[in-house]
Amino acid sequence: MQGREDGIGNCRTFRRDFGTAIAGPLFVIFFLVLKMQIILATTFPGDIEALIHIKAAIDPVTMHPTTCLASWNFSVDPCDFHSTSEFVCGIECESSIPKHRRVTHLALDGSGYTGTLSPFIGNLSFLLSLDLSGNAFEGFIPETVGKLNMLVRMDLSYNNFSGIIPQSIGRLSNLTYLSLSNNALQGSISATLNELFNLSELILHNNNLSGSIPPLGALQQLSTLDASNNGLTGQFPSGLPPSLMQLSLRGNRLGGSLPASLSSIPPELMVLDLSNNNMTGTVAASLFQLPALQQLNLSRNQFTAIVVADDVMSNGIESHLVAVDMSYNRISGALPNFFGSMGKLSALSLRYNLFTGAIPLSYASKAKANETNSQPLARLFLDGNYLSGHVPSPFFKTSIHNRISASFILNCLRSCPSNFSFCQGGQRPKSECRRIGS
Secondary structure, eight states, X not given: OHHHHHHHHHHHHHHHHHHHHHHHHHHHHHHXXXXXXXXXXXXXXXXXXXXXXXHHTBOGGGOOTTSTGGGOOTTSOXXXXXXXXXXXXXXXXXXXXXXEEEEEEEEOOOSOXXXXXXXXXXXXXXXXXXXXXXXXXXXXXXXXXXXXXXXXXXXXXXXXXXXXXXXXXXXXXXXXXXXXXXXXXXXXXXXXXXXXXXXXXXXXOSSOOEEOOOOOTTOTTOOEEXXXXXXXXXXXXXXXOXXXXXXEOOSSOOOSOSOSXXXXXXXXXXXXXXXXXXXXXXXXXXXXXXXXXXXXEOOSSEEEEXXXXXXXXXXXXXXXXXXXXXXXXXXXXXXOGGXXXXXXXXXXEXXXXXXXXXXXXXXXXXXXXXXXXXXXXXXXXXXXXXXXXXXOGGGGSHHHHTTOEEEOOSSEEESOOTTSGGGTTOOOOHHHHHHHTO
């Protein structure tokens, strides 16, 4: 009986020891098989079909041997990362899906590909980033891009796309960056863009867009809006999101005046460029006191005056502005003294307006400023006005005129000698000055 028990015990011990001996290898084999399944996972067939159509819509003449598209050889799996000669660039895939890999990034090199963007682009439903910039794609942007609901970034800039901005883009709720700049897009800016609640940058410059700028107040994450060099009309846009930090609308056909209440201008705005438009009316000195504003360009418009409130006249102005350009307007009256009290201002251009009177001494003081809390002027352009009187004497000091870039020509100034660098080019004829009353 004892021997039987020993036999049973030995058998149990053998099974336990044998199990322990093979458990480690089986564990390793299990994960090797799992890893092999992942390695053998193929690209989703719908993604392969989409890539085939995308390549087929592009002129093969522009697929030079060294380009990404030249390496797209569909005799191999597009997401097979072990290949060293096919699909070497242009796509990235998600490799953690056991059954099928999915294309998540499509970024073609800027090699000047011509052709159209295939509507099959909408079938890459796992796409996170689409970058076709720096090529020569033409035709319409297909409405099917609106099916890419996982898309975070889209850059179609520097191509030849035409037609309108697809309304379907408004369905891309995860989009944070959208650039359609430097194309030939027409029509208005789609109001559906106001549904891109996560958008932080909207870049539309250098197209043929027209109409007014739609309300974009729902874009609470938007920090940059650049719609420069289009044919946009209407007035300064209303309902801008408070998060906006850079607004560039230069080179359009915007008219009307600046908002009567500056509270409608986003408080976080750091850069405001409205140059080369048709805007009119006055500019309130309070504009220069926006809490975050650093760069202001209102040049080449039809502004007629800078309105200075009594408190600004008596107390000066608090400002973070670094550069101000109000040149090529029709602004009359005396040069505002408060520009000389702006501690951080280093560049001021008021050229080619209708300013009269003397150059304020505060400008000269600003040019020689050496206090730690005041930035000296590095650029000062007052040419093309009707300024009179004498040039403030500090400007003639070598320490100033060797450091600052300035021009006082084509005014009605006395004692502005032609051998002085700021005055080289002469003043207006006396008859012209008398007509203006300078």
